[in-house]
Amino acid sequence: GDSVTQMEGPVTLSEEAFLTINCTYTATGYPSLFWYVQYPGEGLQLLLKATKADDKGSNKGFEATYRKETTSFHLEKGSVQVSDSAVYFCALSDWLSSNDYKLSFGAGTTVTVRA
């Protein structure tokens, strides 16, 4: 089935550093791609999404571009803050039928930002 592979962590950065988390996918069709974030002790929050090739999703200073040619959806932020410390999950829409999908997640990348 469709799957996502994301870079292993943990990743530790200093405040104001540049963050990149690599994500690649394998899919038979044309999935939508998502980044979810899980802050300590909380549930998953949708961070951004892209629904077709070359779409760029962005939110809270984070960006990711849907690259069909490299089957990638890397997450980037130019200047991280301590409050960005969390686990980040890359996910894709794995279609179960023409009208139903499940999310298939990567393993998650733990990011710690130090002051």
Added chain:
Amino acid sequence: DSGVTQTPKHLITATGQRVTLRCSPRSGDLSVYWYQQSLDQGLQFLIQYYNGEERAKGNILERFSAQQFPDLHSELNLSSLELGDSALYFCASSVDRVTEQYFGPGTRLTVT
């Protein structure tokens, strides 16, 4: 706050017991999904309901069952619990079957 609520937040029970996890979707959302997050398996899709009807099953054990009620809330029933069922169980909802899913805060189940 996603608008999806889950109760209880924590649940501790013994092996062999049965528990029920509850989820209320965002207002207006018709589709409900259940996921399990464990250290060894990561995030796995369990089951999906849409407007009261089961739509898809994933890696859900036969000991587990779910339903969605007319008011659209959903319950996940876990029976004959084993130590390996200890995990975070998330509910997610979406307006329909194709738009993005919003997650609740999860229920942490500990089986002792």
